[in-house]
Amino acid sequence: MPSFDEALQRAGEFGRFQRRVFLLLCLTGVTFAFLFVAVVFLGSRPDHYWCRGPSAAALAERCGWSPEEEWNRTAPERSGHGPCQRFLLEAANDTATAAALSCSDPLAAFPNRSAPLVPCRGSWRYAQAHSTIVSEFDLVCANGWMLDLTQAILNLGFLAGAFTLGYAADRYGRLVIYLISCFGVGVTGIVVAFAPNFSVFVVFRFLQGVFGKGTWMTCYVIVTEIVGSKQRRIVGIVIQMFFTLGIIILPGIAYFIPNWQGIQLAITLPNFLFLLYYWVVPESPRWLITRKKGDEALKILRSIAKCNGKYLSPNYSEITVTDEEVSNPSFLDLVRTPQMRKCTLILMFAWFTSAVVYQGLVMRLGIVGGNLYVDFFISGVVELPGALLILLTIERFGRRLPFAASNIMAGVACLVTAFLPEGIPWLRTTVATLGRLGITMAFEIVYLVNSELYPTTLRNFGVSLCSGLCDFGGIIAPFLLFRLAAIWLELPLIIFGILASVCGGLVMLLPETKGIALPETVDDVEKLGSPHSYKCHRKKKTPVSSSHL
Numbered sequence: 252m253p254s255f256d257e258a259l260q261r262a263g264e265f266g267r268f269q270r271r272v273f274l275l276l277c278l279t280g281v282t283f284a285f286l287f288v289a290v291v292f293l294g295s296r297p298d299h300y301w302c303r304g305p306s307a308a309a310l311a312e313r314c315g316w317s318p319e320e321e322w323n324r325t326a327p328e329r330s331g332h333g334p335c336q337r338f339l340l341e342a343a344n345d346t347a348t349a350a351a352l353s354c355s356d357p358l359a360a361f362p363n364r365s366a367p368l369v370p371c372r373g374s375w376r377y378a379q380a381h382s383t384i385v386s387e388f389d390l391v392c393a394n395g396w397m398l399d400l401t402q403a404i405l406n407l408g409f410l411a412g413a414f415t416l417g418y419a420a421d422r423y424g425r426l427v428i429y430l431i432s433c434f435g436v437g438v439t440g441i442v443v444a445f446a447p448n449f450s451v452f453v454v455f456r457f458l459q460g461v462f463g464k465g466t467w468m469t470c471y472v473i474v475t476e477i478v479g480s481k482q483r484r485i486v487g488i489v490i491q492m493f494f495t496l497g498i499i500i501l502p503g504i505a506y507f508i509p510n511w512q513g514i515q516l517a518i519t520l521p522n523f524l525f526l527l528y529y530w531v532v533p534e535s536p537r538w539l540i541t542r543k544k545g546d547e548a549l550k551i552l553r554s555i556a557k558c559n560g561k562y563l564s565p566n567y568s569e570i571t572v573t574d575e576e577v578s579n580p581s582f583l584d585l586v587r588t589p590q591m592r593k594c595t596l597i598l599m600f601a602w603f604t605s606a607v608v609y610q611g612l613v614m615r616l617g618i619v620g621g622n623l624y625v626d627f628f629i630s631g632v633v634e635l636p637g638a639l640l641i642l643l644t645i646e647r648f649g650r651r652l653p654f655a656a657s658n659i660m661a662g663v664a665c666l667v668t669a670f671l672p673e674g675i676p677w678l679r680t681t682v683a684t685l686g687r688l689g690i691t692m693a694f695e696i697v698y699l700v701n702s703e704l705y706p707t708t709l710r711n712f713g714v715s716l717c718s719g720l721c722d723f724g725g726i727i728a729p730f731l732l733f734r735l736a737a738i739w740l741e742l743p744l745i746i747f748g749i750l751a752s753v754c755g756g757l758v759m760l761l762p763e764t765k766g767i768a769l770p771e772t773v774d775d776v777e778k779l780g781s782p783h784s785y786k787c788h789r790k791k792k793t794p795v796s797s798s799h800l
Contacts, residue, residue: 255537255548256480258563262552264479266559272477272532273486277493279433279470279525284497285504285518286436286463288610290402290729291617291627292505292514297379299334300391301326302371306340306352314354318378324357327368335392338366382510388449395737397449399729402614404453406606406725408460413719416465424542425469425476426534432465433525440519444512459519464722466522476535477555484699488638491695495638498613498631502624545569585705585713590762590777594704597757598697598717601658604754605694606724608661608747611732612687615743618736621676633684637691645696649765650703654696655755661689662752669744690751703764704779706772 263269299322303311307325310316316324327336340352358364377386385391390398412432420428439459446452471490475483501518508514536548536555549563556563586592616626644653664686671679705713735742762779770776 255540258552262556262563263559263561265482268555268558269478273474276470276474277490279466280490280493281497282521283463283467284494285501288613289518291614293384293511294398295383295617296385297377299378301334301376302337303374303376304337310352322378335371336368337371339369384511399733402729403726404457405460406722408457409464410722412461412464417468420469424534425473425538428465429469430526430529432462433522435462437519437522444515473535476537492638495631495634502627506624584709588773588777597761598701599720601697601754601758602717602720603724604750605697606721607728608690608751609694610725610728611743611747614732630687633688634691637688641692641695649763650700651761651763654758657689657692658751658755661686662748665744665748669741706770706776
């Protein structure tokens with residue numbers, strides 16, 4: 252009985268049919284990137300904000316001040332104090348009542364122009380060209396941590412979506428979960444845009460994260476399951492390039508839309524267009540076979556063959572696919588033996604580090620000043636060479652050396668940037684850009700290395716568990732960035748640099764997998780890295796089923 256890979260080879264492994272489906276599904280990478288990093292623009296902090304007491308409000312109305320004039324005349328920050336306090340203008344004495352305060356210099360009514368300071372209990376005022384969630388929900392000072400929460404809750408949604416919708420896609424099908432997820436992203440995104448309060452905003456942003464992860468996972472799996480084994484690596488890297496394309500496009504959207512609700516709708520509504528894929532994107536035939544739906548799978552394979560100008564003979568009336576999973580794998584299976592334990596712990600740390608450093612560097616663009624739109628665009632463009640460098644290096648130098656070098660490059664760049672003087676911004680930008688390139692490469696390589704270091708029976712479970720640390724890192728990243736930056740702006744860069752540098756050293760302890768067949772058993776993994784293993788196992792890699800998400 253022929254295997255699925257043999258039937259797919261006969262129908263065409265990457266013909267016109269697969270290229271069409273591949274291009275359509277790659278667009279999901281663009282919209283997922285929007286969701287992933289949009290907080291930089293949705294939550295951009297205003298240049299100036301201050302607390303407005305009742306006397307200051309009445310004075311601003313009487314004097315007809317612009318926001319800039321009000322900030323100059325009544326904000327404690329202008330006098331060297333923090334923005335989380337306000338002048339108690341109501342404390343003016345009888346000879347200079349609040350009604351008689353001067354429009355040109357209201358503080359002149361106080362001795363030494365020093366009005367009493369009190370913590371803010373009133374409304375906030377913002378001087379900015381675009382409205383953001385910061386000004387919408389007053390996420391400043393005592394509520395500043397709530398801005399961190401908006402990105403952390405999104406990553407928590409990603410983590411929940413990876414397990415719930417990953418399981419659902421295995422049970423009910425890739426395409427149906429993809430379509431449900433696209434619809435879910437659209438609906439929850441609209442609710443987020445019109446959230447009446449911060450609690451509703453957070454709840455539906457979490458749900459948007461759940462469905463967003465569903466779109467990203469299922470589109471990736473559908474693509475890799477309808478192409479030949481030789482094409483899986485390249486299509487995986489190209490999908491990542493479309494993610495980068497989304498990062499490049501996003502600042503243009505944010506620049507031309509003056510409020511955060513408009514940006515939220517612009518990055519959300521395209522997901523409804525993906526519902527049209529119901530008529531042009533097929534269910535994964537590989538999944539159909541694992542669910543004992545061979546007739547439906549054959550029908551799709553014949554459609555693929557016809558579109559590709561191939562012919563699938565009647566000999567392929569029954570096909571099989573290898574079921575990779577063992578029953579009830581557990582974390583203990585990943586740490587029971589020395590080599591497996593070492594690989595698991597290092598890979599978990601690598602996933603965590605990649606997420607923390609990558610998201611930290613992206614979100615840092617929103618707090619360092621400069622032109623946010625230009626800086627964000629440049630940081631996205633610099634990611635594109637990363638995919639090309641990976642393709643050029645992993646087959647020439649192996650996986651381990653580029654993996655380590657990319658992490659170390661990111662770590663050193665972060666540390667150097669932290670101590671460069673402010674007076675040479677071009678050099679700071681250049682070095683920080685190299686760090687962004689390095690961590691982008693590390694993020695993409697860990698996908699590949701993770702799958703090559705686990706045996707067939709534990710591969711999907713191992714990748715799912717280790718990559719879960721990516722979402723956990725995303726939960727930690729905003730708190731790490733914003734809270735440490737409040738102490739010293741460059742402190743997060745030092746933490747990022749240490750994490751990435753340590754990770755670069757640790758991944759050198761992983762066995763090299765270039766030119767070695769994918770391990771099939773735990774014993775195969777234990778033998779990885781030895782010269783004898785390399786000689787015995789160096790052969791063409793066998794196709795690997797992706798029947799489990």
